[in-house]
Amino acid sequence: MNAVKSRLDTWLGRFTMYRLILWVLAILVVYSMLLNVLGWLTFGLPQMLVHLALCLGVTYVTNRLLALLFRTKPHSESSLISGLLLYFLFWPTFASLDMAGVALACFLASASKYALAVRGRHIFNPAAAGAFITGLTGLNIATWWAATPAMLWLLVPGVFVVLYRTRKLLMASTFLVVAAGIVCVELLSRGMTLGQALWQPLAQRPLLFFVGFMLSEPLTLPPRRWQQLALAAVVGVVFAVPYNLGFVANSPELALLLGNAIAFFLGQRGAVELTFKGSRALTPGSTEFRFEPKRPVRFSAGQFMELNLPHTGSDGRGRRRVFSITSAPGAPEVTFGVGTAEPVSTAKKSLLNLQPGDTITGTAVGGDFVLPHDAGKPVLLIAAGIGVTPFLSHLGSESVSGRDTVLLYLAAGRDELACVEQLEASGAKVIARLSDGSAPPAFMHDAGTARIDGSSLKELVPDIGARDVYVSGSPVSVDSLRSAARSAGARRVHVDSFAGY
Missing domain, CATH: 3.40.50.80 (Nucleotide-binding domain of ferredoxin-NADP reductase (FNR) module)
Incomplete structure (x- = not known):
């Protein structure tokens, strides 16, 4: 089993988290269209194709335009992921008002990354923010149609791979136990059998899609595992307990936005601009890079930081990469230890090509590789x-x-x-x-x-x-x-x- 796990880790390690999610969602899109051709879904293939083009086109174009307006480099992978998520949230149709609502949701998803952001870091999951605000306008309402039994054949392994790669299986399990448990009790009280009450939350409600592709988004999670588990339980309750406040009722997107807001106050609030100061060789195959942060970085010894490394000629592994912090908390400079033995990825080449005074962005801090609080523990x-x-x-x-x-x-x-x-x-x-x-x-x-x-x-x-x-x-x-x-x-x-x- 160790050998199998090692091979799986090595293979998955070839994909960045963003690229893996993008591929899994793309496969699910193709699968959904196949189900439609086979009669398991009944949207109509032309409607699905137009819906897909609308979601991807609007999120991609608006993200690039907004990046120009805010004078920053767009993260294309992120915009495509948002578009694919919205594809599964809204009903594919040719109805003009519904399509206008989808387009609005896509625009709002892109805009939320810039307007609902603090120090360059978006607070809310973009797709959830776009869907929720669009629902308030009455133009369209998210249906989360990915929650259908026919989708489970690929949805379950897809969600598992993503959660395994991002090491969020325990967090996802916490959410599923809490949310499915509440829904199950509710359904039992309505006279369903135990089997029906267990099956319905997983097969006909968007718990799996929600936790696999949205709740687990790293940028909108707190940095420590215990915080993530507590957050998963809270979101599970808000997700499953029915309520209606008049102007707003319970919905998956509202539960996620509430969780995002809580997570924002638990970790490094906002991205951090890092000014490159220099580098040194740690070994023949590794290098330490030194940066001066524009403001103090909150982290514990043993944690990592995700760096945003825009560069041209990408090798397909993305521009956001995670590196271990080698400096001590509170030090005036933040340093990172990076393996730089050949072959070197294009992201690492962009690090090696930095000149003193160049700036990059640290987007998130996380990890639980910290020592016990008890200083007497060997x-x-x-x-x-x-x-x-x-x-x-x-x-x-x-x-x-x-x-x-x-x-x-x-x-x-x-x-x-x-x-x-x-x-x-x-x-x-x-x-x-x-x-x-x-x-x-x-x-x-x-x-x-x-x-x-x-x-x-x-x-x-x-x-x-x-x-x-x-x-x-x-x-x-x-x-x-x-x-x-x-x-x-x-x-x-x-x-x-x-x-x-």
Whole structure:
């Protein structure tokens, strides 16, 4: 199973989150048209094609025009995703007023990214904002027609792949249990059988589509997992409990907008302009980039930041990429550790081509790879190659000050060890396992060249059962080292894999 999971992680890592969602939605669009041809849907193929062209055309064109007006570079992938979402939210039809409502929703979705934004970061899910405001006008109302049993055959695996890639399966499960549970109780009270009451929320209400493609949007989620779980439960209640306030009634889009507003106040509020100051080589295959933020960045040691890297000649992996923060919280500069060994993606090339004074945007901060609040809790940090980068932030911050900390560093050779001076100054016990047999620096303990498994790890760190273990590296390395840690007796293992890095 570990081998299968590793292969899946490696394959999915080739797609950025935005590109994966775009592909999954596009496949669902094709599938919906196939269902229509087969008679499982009855919109009419011409109506569906025109509806698709309207949604994609209006969101794409208005996004580019608004970007010109606001003097910023448009994010085309984001506009296409919004268009595809609206395709599934509104009924395909040739009725002129309904089509005008769809066009308005598409325009409002694009406009919300600029008008309903703080410091360059949109607050609300664009598709939900467009659908909700359009509903208030009376021109059209979102029907969320993707919630039909025939769509489940591809909707379920599509949603699973997206949630697995974005590591939001637990959050999605929380929402589904809360929302489906409330709906199920309501349906049972109306005389439905238990089977019908369980089937109807998942097959005929948009819970799966909602949580897979909209609630899980990273830019409108809080940064920590516990916050995301709490938010999922709250949104689940608002989604499922019926209410009518006169001018507005419960709807999926309103539940999502409420969740977006809560999430905005829990994390880094707004994008951050970062001015490039310089870079340095960490190892022959990795580089650290230094930036001065225009305003303080709120983050905890071990978290990451998503950077917006507009560039031409894209290799198709998108312009928004996630990188580990290597600087300590509160430092005057924010630094990122980036693997820059060939082949280098076009996004990383844009980083390498930055000149001092150039600016980029940090769009979001997140991640749960943080150490226990209890400073007396001993930890074992296991880094495989580039996986050392989040630990550099830990080792330079107060999170390891006075804490019993052991770092096991796996690298190809001595020249692949990053920030040796910082590691020595941290006071942590550092154990190096260098696969080429070279000798590590004198302050490090030499683990030799043997493969790290449960028995060897137990020998290197006899009290591993009393430590919280943190493992960082490629998906393959993380899976192997997590299994080794558990075999050695570790009770709590936290992981941070670099899929799609």
